[in-house]
Amino acid sequence: MDKKIFIEPLFKNNPVSVLVLGICSALAVTVKLEPALVMALSVTIVLGFSEVIISLLRNTIPNRIRIIVQLVVVAMLVILVDQFLKAFAYDVSKQLSVFVGLIITNCIIMGRIEAFALGNKPLPAFVDGIANGLGYGIILVVVAFFREFFGSGTILGYPIIPAEWYIKNGGFYENNGLFILPPMALILVGAFIWVQRSIQKELQEK
Amino acid sequence: MDTNNNTYTVIYATIMVVIVAALLALASYLLKDRQQRNVELETKQQILKSVKLGGDSENAPDKATYIESLYAKHIAEEKIEKEDETLKLYICTMDSGEKMYIIPVHGTGLWGPVWGYVALKSDFNTIYGTTYDHKSETPGLGAEIATPEFSKQFEGKQIFTNGVFKSILVVKGGADPASTNQVDAISGGTITSKAVEEMLFKSIEHYLEYFKVAADPAAKADPTAKADSTVVLTPNSVNQ
Numbered sequence: 001m002d003k004k005i006f007i008e009p010l011f012k013n014n015p016v017s018v019l020v021l022g023i024c025s026a027l028a029v030t031v032k033l034e035p036a037l038v039m040a041l042s043v044t045i046v047l048g049f050s051e052v053i054i055s056l057l058r059n060t061i062p063n064r065i066r067i068i069v070q071l072v073v074v075a076m077l078v079i080l081v082d083q084f085l086k087a088f089a090y091d092v093s094k095q096l097s098v099f100v101g102l103i104i105t106n107c108i109i110m111g112r113i114e115a116f117a118l119g120n121k122p123l124p125a126f127v128d129g130i131a132n133g134l135g136y137g138i139i140l141v142v143v144a145f146f147r148e149f150f151g152s153g154t155i156l157g158y159p160i161i162p163a164e165w166y167i168k169n170g171g172f173y174e175n176n177g178l179f180i181l182p183p184m185a186l187i188l189v190g191a192f193i194w195v196q197r198s199i200q201k202e203l204q205e206k
Numbered sequence: 207m208d209t210n211n212n213t214y215t216v217i218y219a220t221i222m223v224v225i226v227a228a229l230l231a232l233a234s235y236l237l238k239d240r241q242q243r244n245v246e247l248e249t250k251q252q253i254l255k256s257v258k259l260g261g262d263s264e265n266a267p268d269k270a271t272y273i274e275s276l277y278a279k280h281i282a283e284e285k286i287e288k289e290d291e292t293l294k295l296y297i298c299t300m301d302s303g304e305k306m307y308i309i310p311v312h313g314t315g316l317w318g319p320v321w322g323y324v325a326l327k328s329d330f331n332t333i334y335g336t337t338y339d340h341k342s343e344t345p346g347l348g349a350e351i352a353t354p355e356f357s358k359q360f361e362g363k364q365i366f367t368n369g370v371f372k373s374i375l376v377v378k379g380g381a382d383p384a385s386t387n388q389v390d391a392i393s394g395g396t397i398t399s400k401a402v403e404e405m406l407f408k409s410i411e412h413y414l415e416y417f418k419v420a421a422d423p424a425a426k427a428d429p430t431a432k433a434d435s436t437v438v439l440t441p442n443s444v445n446q
Contacts, residue, residue, distance in 0.1 A: 062215040069222065076226045080233055087237040090244035 009135040015108045016139040017193045022108040027185040036144035044133025046077045051117040051129035078104045143188045151179030250277045255337040256323035257298045257306045313405025316397040318342040330417040336360040348398030359389040373407035
């Protein structure tokens with residue numbers, strides 16, 4: 001199997017920063033690092049398994065109801081993830097509530113199924129799913145790290161900025177409220193794409 | 207095989223849907239107990255939060271046990287039998303020995319149910335603390351009712367104004383700071399704010415009769431039945 005299937009989606013062909021898929025959820029769940037990690041994990045699992053299932057079924061799926069079959073498979077996996085979160089990570093599931101349901105509309109999932117799983121064997125499809133999920137996760141974690149650090153002064157809920165630095169305690173520091181708002185996620189994703197494009201010259205349009 | 211055949215397509219869709227439905231039903235069946243326990247724990251945590259207990263549960267080594275033991279120590283559940291309904295009331299004994307009466311309130315928000323717990327002091331008038339939660343209100347707008355900033359406003363407010371039950375008004379455009387029964391609504395969350403107001407009125411209303419008796423046992427026809435009920439109030443110990 002080609003190693004590229006796994007390596008490329010992580011950075012060189014990242015679903016968010018290069019293919020610009022899955023932006024909506026990247027903006028929504030990146031205020032704090034913890035939900036971002038859980039979202040990345042959930043998307044990775046759903047994407048990996050839905051690609052395997054679709055790939056196994058790829059020669060039997062009637063072409064005319066192809067998209068519906070894909071949707072049913074993805075929806076089933078999303079509901080399973082939701083049920084598991086409710087049972088084993090209730091606090092996180094409350095925070096993610098709306099967004100877990102929205103995994104199904106994450107364009108990365110339908111995009112990869114159409115582009116990859118329908119034309120490849122199960123194992124490469126699984127690897128492609130996991131790799132794209134991780135590639136999505138990398139962006140989420142980078143964005144959430146900056147947003148939580150500058151917006152709340154914490155990382156994974158642990159305070160990083162010393163309490164006495166804050167103005168309310170007689171210091172000089174104040175958390176940046178803009179980082180908590182959705183526009184900042186867009187700016188950070190934009191900054192990530194900018195950095196990536198200056199490293200990978202072939203992405204630049206002439 | 208021709209996968210574009212109509213019969214094939216229909217049979218394929220049917221079989222797939224049946225399999226998926228069976229899998230989902232199985233998962234729901236197996237995980238139900240655990241999910242229910244989480245919901246119950248959440249409820250207990252909210253009840254404790256309305257009397258400002260259990261706020262340090264995040265630091266406890268085992269959150270579930272901590273909440274359960276705190277709940278068992280402080281909260282007694284009581285059922286009030288009325289002719290046509292059974293009301294739930296949670297009675298909390300604080301560390302100081304003071305009693306708090308926690309009323310569960312339910313209502314309908316913009317997108318789904320909203321609910322909460324209102325803790326009254328033993329004068330059955332002054333609010334000690336509240337907590338609210340919602341199923342699916344808009345994040346940043348209606349969902350703000352679940353924040354401490356919103357629920358803190360209710361502390362010290364009174365549900366009776368000049369001896370008449372007026373409940374608490376959630377006022378758009380700024381509450382009168384001198385008033386004892388007004389709090390600020392949430393900007394951009396008018397419908398949810400109004401839902402909270404309505405929920406408080408409608409839910410607390412049912413308890414008024416009980417409060418009257420509890421506050422003044424002599425008012426009841428047979429005073430021996432519930433003598434000094436503010437202190438005793440033998441709960442029908444509901445364990446749920």
